[in-house]
Amino acid sequence: MRLRQKKILTAYVFLSVPLLFFIVVRFYPMVYSFWLSFTDWDLISPKKNFIGLLNYINIFKDEVFMKAIVNTLKYVVFGVPAVIIVSLYLSLVLNRIKKFQGFYRLLYVMPYITPLVAVSWVWKWMYQQPPIGFINNLLTIFGIDSQPFLMSTSQALPSIVVTTVWVNLGYCVIIFLAGLQTIPQEYIEAAKIDGANRRQILWRITIPLLNPIIVFLAITQSITFLRIFTQVYNMTDQGSGGPLNSTKPLVLYIYQKAFMSFDMGTAATATVILFGIIMVITLVQMLILNKNIEY
Amino acid sequence: MKRFFVLLVLLGVLLTSFTFAAKTKITYWQYFYETKKITIDQLIKEFEKQNPDIEVEHVTFPYANYNQKVASSIPAGVGPDVINLYYGWIPKYVTSGYLIPLPEEDFSKEYLQSQFFSFVSKGIEFNGKYYALPIAVRSLALFWNKKLFEQAGLDPEKPPTTLQELVEYAKRLTVYDKKGNIVQEGLTMQPSGQGHHWIREVLVRQFGGVPYTSDSRTVLYDKTGAGSDVLKFYTDLITVDKVGYPGFMNDDVTAFKAQKAAMTIDGSFRIGTLNKIKGLEWGVAELPSYMGVKSNFASFWANGITTNATQDPKKLEAAVKFIKFLSSPESMKLWLKNVGELPANPELAKEYYDDPVYGAFLRGLEYAHATFFVDESAQRQVMMDAVDKVVLKGISPEVAWREAAEEEQKVLDNFWSSIQ
Numbered sequence: 001m002r003l004r005q006k007k008i009l010t011a012y013v014f015l016s017v018p019l020l021f022f023i024v025v026r027f028y029p030m031v032y033s034f035w036l037s038f039t040d041w042d043l044i045s046p047k048k049n050f051i052g053l054l055n056y057i058n059i060f061k062d063e064v065f066m067k068a069i070v071n072t073l074k075y076v077v078f079g080v081p082a083v084i085i086v087s088l089y090l091s092l093v094l095n096r097i098k099k100f101q102g103f104y105r106l107l108y109v110m111p112y113i114t115p116l117v118a119v120s121w122v123w124k125w126m127y128q129q130p131p132i133g134f135i136n137n138l139l140t141i142f143g144i145d146s147q148p149f150l151m152s153t154s155q156a157l158p159s160i161v162v163t164t165v166w167v168n169l170g171y172c173v174i175i176f177l178a179g180l181q182t183i184p185q186e187y188i189e190a191a192k193i194d195g196a197n198r199r200q201i202l203w204r205i206t207i208p209l210l211n212p213i214i215v216f217l218a219i220t221q222s223i224t225f226l227r228i229f230t231q232v233y234n235m236t237d238q239g240s241g242g243p244l245n246s247t248k249p250l251v252l253y254i255y256q257k258a259f260m261s262f263d264m265g266t267a268a269t270a271t272v273i274l275f276g277i278i279m280v281i282t283l284v285q286m287l288i289l290n291k292n293i294e295y
Numbered sequence: 296m297k298r299f300f301v302l303l304v305l306l307g308v309l310l311t312s313f314t315f316a317a318k319t320k321i322t323y324w325q326y327f328y329e330t331k332k333i334t335i336d337q338l339i340k341e342f343e344k345q346n347p348d349i350e351v352e353h354v355t356f357p358y359a360n361y362n363q364k365v366a367s368s369i370p371a372g373v374g375p376d377v378i379n380l381y382y383g384w385i386p387k388y389v390t391s392g393y394l395i396p397l398p399e400e401d402f403s404k405e406y407l408q409s410q411f412f413s414f415v416s417k418g419i420e421f422n423g424k425y426y427a428l429p430i431a432v433r434s435l436a437l438f439w440n441k442k443l444f445e446q447a448g449l450d451p452e453k454p455p456t457t458l459q460e461l462v463e464y465a466k467r468l469t470v471y472d473k474k475g476n477i478v479q480e481g482l483t484m485q486p487s488g489q490g491h492h493w494i495r496e497v498l499v500r501q502f503g504g505v506p507y508t509s510d511s512r513t514v515l516y517d518k519t520g521a522g523s524d525v526l527k528f529y530t531d532l533i534t535v536d537k538v539g540y541p542g543f544m545n546d547d548v549t550a551f552k553a554q555k556a557a558m559t560i561d562g563s564f565r566i567g568t569l570n571k572i573k574g575l576e577w578g579v580a581e582l583p584s585y586m587g588v589k590s591n592f593a594s595f596w597a598n599g600i601t602t603n604a605t606q607d608p609k610k611l612e613a614a615v616k617f618i619k620f621l622s623s624p625e626s627m628k629l630w631l632k633n634v635g636e637l638p639a640n641p642e643l644a645k646e647y648y649d650d651p652v653y654g655a656f657l658r659g660l661e662y663a664h665a666t667f668f669v670d671e672s673a674q675r676q677v678m679m680d681a682v683d684k685v686v687l688k689g690i691s692p693e694v695a696w697r698e699a700a701e702e703e704q705k706v707l708d709n710f711w712s713s714i715q
Binding site: 032039042043044045046047071124125128129130131132140146149151152153237240242244245256259260262280 | 366675677
C-alpha cells in the first residue's frame, strides 16, 4: 500500500464514524417515517398494516391539515422577510457605531439564547388583556383601544410571528455583521471618491456583496419558520394552535396526530409532506436568490 | 474444611433460587406522581405480606411520554403485567391488543355493581367486556372564593345552588375597569379546562338532553333536550353577561389561584394545588342544579391486565389478586388520605359525605357520568371550537352547536370504523 492510499484509507476510517452516526440517527428514522406514512399504525398497536396511499388521499380531505399548510406558509411569508429586513437594518446601524458595539450585539443575541419556552410564556403574558397585559396597557396609555391579540383568529398568527422575529433577530444580526465586515473598505472608499451617496453605496455595493449571506439567512430562516412549533404550542390555549386552528402550523398538527390522537400513520404522512415543502422551498430560493457578484 | 464451605455456599444458592422460583413476579406500571408512587409502594408492601408468594415490581415514568413508553415496551418485550391507565384510553389499548378483559369469575357484574359507582362500570366497558378497575375517581364541583364573596356583599358561606343563582352571583362578582375590561371574573369560562366536561355531561343533561347514545357511537346533544340552548347559555355568560372569557389571566386555574376569579368549576385533583396557596380562602360546593336536575362528570385512572400476564397462569392469578387488592376499601382509604383522590366505592364514599372539602365531590359521584372518549383531545377541541365560533366569530349558537355535533360524530365514526 502506498502512502497516498494509506492516507485515503485513514480519511475514510475517520469519516465512517460520523457517517455511521448519521445513518443510525438521521437517515434510518427518516426512511422509517416514510414507511410509516403508508401504514395505519396507531402508536400503541404492534401491528402496522400497509394501506398504500390511503393516508395521502385522506389527509388532503382534512380541513385542519389544509389550514395548517396555509398557516405554515403564512409564517414563512410574514416572518422571513420581516426578520431579514429588520436584522439587515439593525446590523447596518450597528456596523456604523464603534463604541459599545459588543454590548448592543449581546443585547440582540439575548432573546436567541433564551429558552424558547420561556420567551413564549413571557410574550403570552405581555399579549394578555388589560389590566394584566403589558402591551395592551401600553396601548391604553396612548389612548388606543386594547387588542385581543392571541385571542383573535386574525391577530393570533401575526402576534406569534412578531415573537419569533424578535427571537431570531439576534442570530441574523450577528451573521449580517460578520458579512459586513468582509466587504472590502476600498470599494466603499472608491465609490465615495466617485461621488456615490450613501443610498447608492448601500444598494450598489453593500447589499449585492451581502447576497450570499442573504441567501443563507433566507434559507435557514425559512426552514425555521416552516418548522415553527414551540411558540405556538406554548402561546395558544392548551397548545391547541387556536383559536379555531388559526395559528396551527404543520408541526403542531403532526404532534397532535401522533401523540394526542395516536394516529401515527397520518402524522408520518404530514411529516413527509412537510419534508417535501421544505425541500421545494429551499431549492427555489437557491435558484432565485443565488447570484454570483464580482467586482 | 474448604469443601464444606463450597458445599454450604452451593446449598445456599440452591435454596435461594428455590424460593425465588416459587415466587411469582409481576410488574406494575404507572406514571410518576410523588404521592401516588409512595402510596403504591406502601400498598405493595402490604400486598406482599398478605401474599408471600407474589413479588410486585413497581415502575414509574414521566407522564409526558406515557403512551410512547408503553408503545415502545411491547416490541421490546419488557412491558408490565398490570398497568395504570386513563379510562379514556381503554378502547385504544384494547383494540391495539394490549389489554385483556378482567376475568369474569373474579370480576362479576355483581362485584362491580356492589363495589363501585355506576359510572365506573360504564367507563371500563368496551364491547360488552370490562377491562380495568380504579382505585380512586375524580369529579367536578364549584369552587368559590370566600373573600371575594364578602367584598361583593354576598354571604361567604352560601354558594349558589342553581344555575339561575350561579348566573346572578357571577354577575355581582364580576369587576370591570373604567373601560369595561374585566379585572375580576365572576365565573371562569374555560372550555379547554374542565369547562368542556361541564357543558357535555352536566349542562346538556340539565337542559333535558343526552350527550350520546348508550353505545357511545352517536352524538345526541344536538338532537335531544334543548339542543343549542346549552351553548347559548354558556356563551351568553361570556358575550352578554360578560362574567368571564376563555383565556382570562391565561387560564381558569391561574385566575382562581390569583384571586382574580370568584367562582370556578374544577376537579377534585385541584384540591392539593389550592391548599398550597396562602391567603386563599375557598369553599367547594356541589355543581348548581337546573330544573331539579343534578349532574356531574367523573373520570378516573384504572388498573388493567396486559397480554404480558397471560404468558403464565400464575402471573395472571397474581395480577388479578393485585388489582382486587388495589381496589379494596382499605386501599381506597389510604389513597384518599395520601393522594387526595376520591374512593370509587359508594359505601366508603358515604363515610366522607360530611367532609367540608371532599363531601361535595363525593355527593356528586352519585349522579356522575363518565364520558366514553375515543379521542379526548379531539373531542375537547370540538367544544372549545364551538365556544370560540360563537364568541369570536359571532356565529349563532344553533349553527356552532350543529357543527360541533357533526365534527364530534366524525371523530367517533373514525374510531369505530378503525376497529371493525
